[in-house]
Amino acid sequence: MSPLSTLTPPLKKSSAIGYGRLRGGARYAPTLATLGLFLAMFAVGAGMYPSFLSGQVLLNLFIDNTFLTVLAVGMTFVILTGGIDLSVGAVVALSMMVCASLLQAGWNPSMVIPLVILIGGGLGTLMGLVIQYFDIQPFIVTLAGMFLARGLCYVISLDSIPVTDPFFTSMAQARIPLAGDLFISPGVLIAVAVVAVAFFILHHTRFGRTVYALGGNEHSAMLMGLNVKGTKVAVYAVSGLCSAVAGLLFSFYSLSGYSLAAQGMELDAIAAVVIGGTLLTGGTGYVLGSVVGVLVLGIVQTFIAYDGTLSSWWTKIVIGGLLLVFILLQRLFSRKTY
Amino acid sequence: MNKIVPVVQMDDIEIGFPGVKALDRVSFRLFQGEVHALMGENGAGKSTLIKALTGVYSIDAGTIVVLGESKRFSTPAESQAAGISTVYQEVNLCPNLSVEENILLGREPRRRGSIDWRGVRARGKEVLAQLHLEHVDPGSLLSEHSIAIQQLIAIARSVEVNAKVLILDEPTSSLDAGEVAQLFDVIRELRDRGVAILFVSHFLEQVYEISDRMTVLRNGCLVGEFMTRDLSRISLISKMMGKEMDVLAELDQAPVRIKSTSNASVVPFIETEGLGRKGSVSKVNLSIYPGEVVGLAGLLGAGRTEIARLLFGADKSDQGSIKIKGKPQKLRSPRSAIDANIGFCSEDRKEEGLIGDLTVRDNLVLAMQASKGWARRIPRRVQDQLVDEFITTLDIRPANPDALIRNLSGGNQQKVLLARWLVTNPELLILDEPTRGIDIGAKTQIQKLVAKLASKGMAVLFVSSEIDEVLRVSDRVAVIKDREMVAEVINDDISEHDVMAVIAGGPE
Amino acid sequence: MKSLLKNRLTWPLVALLALLALNQVFRADFLALRMQDGHLYGSLIDILRNGAPTVLIALGMTLVVATRGIDLSVGAIVAIAGAISCSYIASSSDPSSLATAGTAAAIAVVAGLALGVWNGFLVSVIGVQPIIATLVLMTAGRGVAQLVTGGQIVSVSNDHYKSIGAGYAFTLPISILITAAVFVLAAVLTRRTALGTLIEAVGINPVASRLAGIRARNIIWIVYVFSALCAAIAGLMISSNVTAADANNAGLYIEMDAILAVVIGGTSLAGGRYSLVGTVIGAFIIQTLTTTVYTLGIPPEVTLVFKALVVLSVCLLQAPAARNALRRFRPAPKLPAKEKVAI
Amino acid sequence: MIKKSMFAVLAATGLALTACGGGGASAGAANGSGGDKITMGFAQVGAESGWRTANTKSVQESAKEAGVDLKFSDAQQKQENQIKAIRSFVQQKVDVIAFSPVVESGWDTVLKEAKDAKIPVILTDRAVDSKDTSLYKTFLGSDFVAEGKKAGEWLVEQSKSSEPVNIVEIQGTTGSAPANDRKQGFEDAIKDDPDLKIVASQSGDFTRSGGKQVMEAFLKNNPDIDVVFAHNDDEGLGAIEAIEAAGKVPGKDIKIITIDAVKDGMTALSNGKINFIVECNPLLGDQLMDLAKKVVAGQDVPQRVVTEETTFTMEQAKQVLSSRQY
Numbered sequence A: 001m002s003p004l005s006t007l008t009p010p011l012k013k014s015s016a017i018g019y020g021r022l023r024g025g026a027r028y029a030p031t032l033a034t035l036g037l038f039l040a041m042f043a044v045g046a047g048m049y050p051s052f053l054s055g056q057v058l059l060n061l062f063i064d065n066t067f068l069t070v071l072a073v074g075m076t077f078v079i080l081t082g083g084i085d086l087s088v089g090a091v092v093a094l095s096m097m098v099c100a101s102l103l104q105a106g107w108n109p110s111m112v113i114p115l116v117i118l119i120g121g122g123l124g125t126l127m128g129l130v131i132q133y134f135d136i137q138p139f140i141v142t143l144a145g146m147f148l149a150r151g152l153c154y155v156i157s158l159d160s161i162p163v164t165d166p167f168f169t170s171m172a173q174a175r176i177p178l179a180g181d182l183f184i185s186p187g188v189l190i191a192v193a194v195v196a197v198a199f200f201i202l203h204h205t206r207f208g209r210t211v212y213a214l215g216g217n218e219h220s221a222m223l224m225g226l227n228v229k230g231t232k233v234a235v236y237a238v239s240g241l242c243s244a245v246a247g248l249l250f251s252f253y254s255l256s257g258y259s260l261a262a263q264g265m266e267l268d269a270i271a272a273v274v275i276g277g278t279l280l281t282g283g284t285g286y287v288l289g290s291v292v293g294v295l296v297l298g299i300v301q302t303f304i305a306y307d308g309t310l311s312s313w314w315t316k317i318v319i320g321g322l323l324l325v326f327i328l329l330q331r332l333f334s335r336k337t338y
Numbered sequence B: 001m002n003k004i005v006p007v008v009q010m011d012d013i014e015i016g017f018p019g020v021k022a023l024d025r026v027s028f029r030l031f032q033g034e035v036h037a038l039m040g041e042n043g044a045g046k047s048t049l050i051k052a053l054t055g056v057y058s059i060d061a062g063t064i065v066v067l068g069e070s071k072r073f074s075t076p077a078e079s080q081a082a083g084i085s086t087v088y089q090e091v092n093l094c095p096n097l098s099v100e101e102n103i104l105l106g107r108e109p110r111r112r113g114s115i116d117w118r119g120v121r122a123r124g125k126e127v128l129a130q131l132h133l134e135h136v137d138p139g140s141l142l143s144e145h146s147i148a149i150q151q152l153i154a155i156a157r158s159v160e161v162n163a164k165v166l167i168l169d170e171p172t173s174s175l176d177a178g179e180v181a182q183l184f185d186v187i188r189e190l191r192d193r194g195v196a197i198l199f200v201s202h203f204l205e206q207v208y209e210i211s212d213r214m215t216v217l218r219n220g221c222l223v224g225e226f227m228t229r230d231l232s233r234i235s236l237i238s239k240m241m242g243k244e245m246d247v248l249a250e251l252d253q254a255p256v257r258i259k260s261t262s263n264a265s266v267v268p269f270i271e272t273e274g275l276g277r278k279g280s281v282s283k284v285n286l287s288i289y290p291g292e293v294v295g296l297a298g299l300l301g302a303g304r305t306e307i308a309r310l311l312f313g314a315d316k317s318d319q320g321s322i323k324i325k326g327k328p329q330k331l332r333s334p335r336s337a338i339d340a341n342i343g344f345c346s347e348d349r350k351e352e353g354l355i356g357d358l359t360v361r362d363n364l365v366l367a368m369q370a371s372k373g374w375a376r377r378i379p380r381r382v383q384d385q386l387v388d389e390f391i392t393t394l395d396i397r398p399a400n401p402d403a404l405i406r407n408l409s410g411g412n413q414q415k416v417l418l419a420r421w422l423v424t425n426p427e428l429l430i431l432d433e434p435t436r437g438i439d440i441g442a443k444t445q446i447q448k449l450v451a452k453l454a455s456k457g458m459a460v461l462f463v464s465s466e467i468d469e470v471l472r473v474s475d476r477v478a479v480i481k482d483r484e485m486v487a488e489v490i491n492d493d494i495s496e497h498d499v500m501a502v503i504a505g506g507p508e
Numbered sequence C: 001m002k003s004l005l006k007n008r009l010t011w012p013l014v015a016l017l018a019l020l021a022l023n024q025v026f027r028a029d030f031l032a033l034r035m036q037d038g039h040l041y042g043s044l045i046d047i048l049r050n051g052a053p054t055v056l057i058a059l060g061m062t063l064v065v066a067t068r069g070i071d072l073s074v075g076a077i078v079a080i081a082g083a084i085s086c087s088y089i090a091s092s093s094d095p096s097s098l099a100t101a102g103t104a105a106a107i108a109v110v111a112g113l114a115l116g117v118w119n120g121f122l123v124s125v126i127g128v129q130p131i132i133a134t135l136v137l138m139t140a141g142r143g144v145a146q147l148v149t150g151g152q153i154v155s156v157s158n159d160h161y162k163s164i165g166a167g168y169a170f171t172l173p174i175s176i177l178i179t180a181a182v183f184v185l186a187a188v189l190t191r192r193t194a195l196g197t198l199i200e201a202v203g204i205n206p207v208a209s210r211l212a213g214i215r216a217r218n219i220i221w222i223v224y225v226f227s228a229l230c231a232a233i234a235g236l237m238i239s240s241n242v243t244a245a246d247a248n249n250a251g252l253y254i255e256m257d258a259i260l261a262v263v264i265g266g267t268s269l270a271g272g273r274y275s276l277v278g279t280v281i282g283a284f285i286i287q288t289l290t291t292t293v294y295t296l297g298i299p300p301e302v303t304l305v306f307k308a309l310v311v312l313s314v315c316l317l318q319a320p321a322a323r324n325a326l327r328r329f330r331p332a333p334k335l336p337a338k339e340k341v342a343i
Numbered sequence D: 001m002i003k004k005s006m007f008a009v010l011a012a013t014g015l016a017l018t019a020c021g022g023g024g025a026s027a028g029a030a031n032g033s034g035g036d037k038i039t040m041g042f043a044q045v046g047a048e049s050g051w052r053t054a055n056t057k058s059v060q061e062s063a064k065e066a067g068v069d070l071k072f073s074d075a076q077q078k079q080e081n082q083i084k085a086i087r088s089f090v091q092q093k094v095d096v097i098a099f100s101p102v103v104e105s106g107w108d109t110v111l112k113e114a115k116d117a118k119i120p121v122i123l124t125d126r127a128v129d130s131k132d133t134s135l136y137k138t139f140l141g142s143d144f145v146a147e148g149k150k151a152g153e154w155l156v157e158q159s160k161s162s163e164p165v166n167i168v169e170i171q172g173t174t175g176s177a178p179a180n181d182r183k184q185g186f187e188d189a190i191k192d193d194p195d196l197k198i199v200a201s202q203s204g205d206f207t208r209s210g211g212k213q214v215m216e217a218f219l220k221n222n223p224d225i226d227v228v229f230a231h232n233d234d235e236g237l238g239a240i241e242a243i244e245a246a247g248k249v250p251g252k253d254i255k256i257i258t259i260d261a262v263k264d265g266m267t268a269l270s271n272g273k274i275n276f277i278v279e280c281n282p283l284l285g286d287q288l289m290d291l292a293k294k295v296v297a298g299q300d301v302p303q304r305v306v307t308e309e310t311t312f313t314m315e316q317a318k319q320v321l322s323s324r325q326y
Helices: A002-016 A024-048 A055-063 A066-080 A088-104 A109-133 A138-156 A166-173 A186-204 A206-216 A218-223 A228-254 A265-275 A287-307 A312-333 B046-053 B076-081 B099-104 B117-130 B147-160 B177-192 B204-210 B233-241 B245-251 B304-311 B334-339 B360-372 B380-393 B410-422 B440-455 B467-473 B496-505 C002-006 C010-026 C043-066 C074-091 C098-126 C130-149 C159-166 C174-192 C195-204 C206-211 C216-241 C254-264 C276-296 C300-318 C320-328 D002-018 D050-066 D079-092 D108-116 D144-158 D177-190 D208-221 D233-245 D263-270 D285-296 D314-323
Strands: B008-017 B020-030 B035-039 B061-066 B069-071 B084-087 B165-169 B196-200 B213-218 B221-227 B270-277 B281-284 B293-298 B319-324 B327-329 B342-345 B428-432 B459-463 B476-481 B484-490 C034-036 C039-041 D039-044 D069-074 D096-099 D121-124 D138-141 D165-171 D196-203 D227-230 D255-260 D276-279 D304-306
Touching (some): A024 A287, A055 A066, A055 A186, A055 D079, A066 A088, A066 A206, A066 A228, A066 A265, A088 A138, A138 C254, A186 A287, A218 A228, A228 D079, A265 A287, A265 A312, A265 C130, A287 A312, A287 D069, A312 D069, B008 B046, B020 B046, B035 B177, B046 B165, B046 B196, B076 B084, B084 B147, B099 B117, B099 B147, B117 B147, B147 B177, B270 B304, B281 B319, B293 B304, B293 B440, B293 B496, B304 B342, B334 B342, B360 B410, B410 B428, B410 B440, B440 B467, B467 B496, B476 B496, B484 B496, C010 C276, C010 C300, C043 C216, C043 C254, C043 C276, C074 C098, C074 C130, C098 C130, C159 C216, C174 C195, C174 C216, C174 C276, C195 C216, C206 C216, C276 C300, C276 D208, D039 D079, D069 D079, D079 D096, D079 D108, D096 D285, D108 D121, D121 D285, D144 D177, D144 D255, D165 D233, D196 D208, D227 D233, D233 D255, D233 D263, D263 D276, D263 D314
Parallel strands (some): B035 B196, B035 B213, B084 B165, B165 B196, B281 B484, B293 B459, B293 B476, D039 D069, D039 D096, D121 D138, D138 D304, D165 D196
Antiparallel strands (some): B008 B061, B061 B069, B270 B281, B319 B327
């Protein structure tokens, strides 16, 4: 409950200046609102189920969502420019399939991992090029990319392929102990590193600032002499790269390749980014907000698993309902007139 | 001076768009240390020529030589790399980023590959100070500032690069007198430092004040290059318009104001008492009578636009009251204002006026259609009648109702927007900067139209940053200062100076 | 000829015809129609009948997209409509009567309208971004449908109900006649009234539209309600076609098909100008594509790759930039979209 | 159940709205270990078909009868969700975990965690391909390959005469385990009979409308279809509609074989519209609870328990139809 009291001031502040134009502090309002809701949710869970209130439950949110975190990071880049990437889920599956099939064929992980990252980045770049140079809407190009990547999964194999490679197995089963008997997986470190790099790129490099400029006003960014074309292609490449990394993390997580894996994960990633406070119109948002968005989606699932009485359909309805609650509260806290 | 090699030399430039030749073998030169005005009516090809030089458009034929090197720009980045920096009329910055970032975007100081944010702040402050903008917080969002400040920040951005060539495309259209003077100081400073400056403006006085030389364009063709001091205003206008002097006599500068009939006995159409909105404006006591033009004068950012928006319900008021024809009324939305027979032309034509991808016809009847509701479509026959009528009376060109409005020039777009409200036959028409960024011909037409409308009994609220324009058209002038209405003067041969004195002196 | 090439409907139409021709090459009697049991029978009829739900949903989606929106919930609404009507019929005392079928359809349509009102409320009143607002119903809606059916496939045997999706009238499938009627309704609604112009205005410039006095809220509300209505009718068709409500799978991913159809038909997802005819062509391209997969005997594992390539090439054909590039093999001096041509 | 879940939502909503935590602690949901009552965490695949729902229902009802406290989690066909659910069961220290894997591979990590926490695991319905069989106690479920085989064997038996038989296959969801296995089993069974030939094979996504659309196309592309093999009843039922619409008689002009034996399928079978159904029994609940009790009590259980499944012809179907529960 104490986290809530620390949270109240910024919320109040942002709603107080709800009129007028967005001011400095209000830039963080949606993200802070989400963070507050996450903490509230955690408090409610802890109140309802005693074993909920444990550090490991919190850490499991990270362990179980490494891939989604990385996907959301890539998606944040794309959405910041005002675009969208629907292909990420399918590219995750493709990365897993390539990984699993090559490892099965006896390749060395030191060859497979760079190759997978290359394929992901390559697909992303390709989609970016089509979007930029043929001037086709990102929604459609990446939808086609989704079909293509998913289709290639089937072409590789219809059966699920187990991964038995020792490196992958060790990545999957290694436990990095923290204080007490708490632990995290190596994947969490990778995800955290990706988040850190993304944060650095977005806030401390010219490329990152161009991403924001592009989302603010593409035409102006062009007239300001920024490299709009290159940046636009690059964000899709980044998203592709992130999808590939997420695919590797998913491989570590599940030690298999499965052509139907990660279906609909693109919508989870988009939802996480938006819940985290990034506007789909571009220009506003933070990569850390997206991480909070992922945690929110994760805690909703944990909540449902702890409840354990929801039937299949009530699970769906509750997820939808909680999504709605988050959106509405976020609107409430960060209301902006137009 | 002729011996010196020009910084920029453009020869026989041709650019065509589908169906139109925008530039036809135009040549142009720009020398170091001069302010060169590019003159012409809307649509003469000024913007196109500038965009050819800044790499926004590719040229179809001709040569561009910058500092002795032949260039062919295909992106603004290339042009900027060659030392050419541009400030456009429409602020082309990113509203979602901070002021300092907008100034330094793409050129941020870096340390070991990472942006040096402290350096950004320091440099931002420095540049703002150069333009006497110390009061602007470099860390604030661009969108928090008025259009005028944004425009100055855009100039700050181009000052920052140490450009060889600085292009200012209508930089003053949203600045008030003080800011213009401030800007001109900066321009002279830069000129004396050896920067070649290309200046485009519709304000003749400003052009004569600042420029050394001018190039005149008409209909995409070159008319000629002149020394400013050798060319009289009247002959410049005749060169721009391609008309003889007697035709120009029509465009006299005498007041177009028609003394309104005595309306002492009439109830004001709208009357506000203590009207205001938190964080915006306050204490607005304004009444406008039928058949009267009331001007709103004040410095930029004084709250002129805010008052206009309150009277139209575009923003909700939270203080004071409004009476319409003597009856208290709340204006919660533009719709409620429209239902009360009020019309409003916004100062931001592009963002708040035009529906770019719709035709002139659709744009023109839009407000009327909106107030009828979607279910009752205005019959095509009636639409055609209205559109034809206004195309003729307002001289809208091209006279093609099916042209997309975004393809019209600024002045013609403005006329369509005016017509949008005129067809609804409003009792009060609020015009916020209706003549900004349009050429003299169209400007005079609009001023005359306002006078004519008032003489037919319409109440008009006329907002403009040009005090002389306000004085020419209004019967009364309300003076705004620091987001409050401070005075109301009957426009009885008062001068610009008088109004300035009120602004300077505060409430009487 | 030149204006024909410029017309934005030309390329989708060419793509559709090319696909049909491809089928004809592989199977000589593909385009043949014959009479059977008093109605027309053949692959073309199948395309019409099976494509009807997609066309219907895409029509609603077109108007939503024109206001800069998107409706991801249509698939869930399809499931809910089917679930409600079939459950009603299955539990009624007279499960095979016309009255039962009519009541069931009416209840489902009303439910669809209510869901549309809900979506419209979130988008226009609360101001939630459309993709997220409709994601709520997309997620929860299928759960609601399963709740109605108890997770089971509810089979009905009601010939009247069956005729909605599988019946024939005037030798044509009733479903396509219903779709045609909705198309006419949409066309009349948007072009005979001012709705179309106002939708486009709101989609192109919402701020200016508000200042011009357009009640954007109502307009946006109307399009979401219309979209949901179309989805509900499509839900009736889909469940009636197989005389069963499958809450889990009915209308799954149909939102993607519909959005594709809208875009292939030449309406930009950025809002503004739209083309209902283009959408219809786009939807039939997608349905024909499915049929082509069957005709050509493309194995299921490469079906998606094939679809991706076709979709991409249709979109490429349509994109002016791509056409210019193909024609001249160098990037055209593209005018930035937001830039007004200053002449 | 509905009431309780509503409460959970309302609690979450209300608390979040007023932004003051705590409160709803009295939700009263039984949790974790406690007493002699067995707590079972059950991670279901999803609710993707009627068969699956019957399966879920069976497990839930049997748990109630057997006095087992069931923690149910729906993975919505996603492996990662299932892993998360199992992990949260471990966290909650349930007595036994049962789950129907979404996919065969990739369970080692999470199952090891369960093993480390000394929680026994029972697989239902689908197997995992883990080499380490100590990770789970037993696998209870049907054999998809065998189902496909049974369908093929019946067909081989029926077509003794040496006339060529044209078969069309309507597959399940591309890439899913039942589709892959049933296809393989069927092909294995008919490969020795040169007269039996699969002339076309497409995915009908396990749905009626999928089955109908695929069958419509098959009928137009292939003039002589003798047999339809559909991977589940729903696809077969869709195919029947397409066959009838084409003016042919299902069951006579074209023979139909399906798998599952849900009620609608059995009805069609008893009406002669389907010729043969291989059963795939979803009612595993009672068997599962028995196994769970034994496992928790530390008794030995066989590694593999195959559900009792049979096949149905028209006559058999007529006899059992009235007693069919799902």
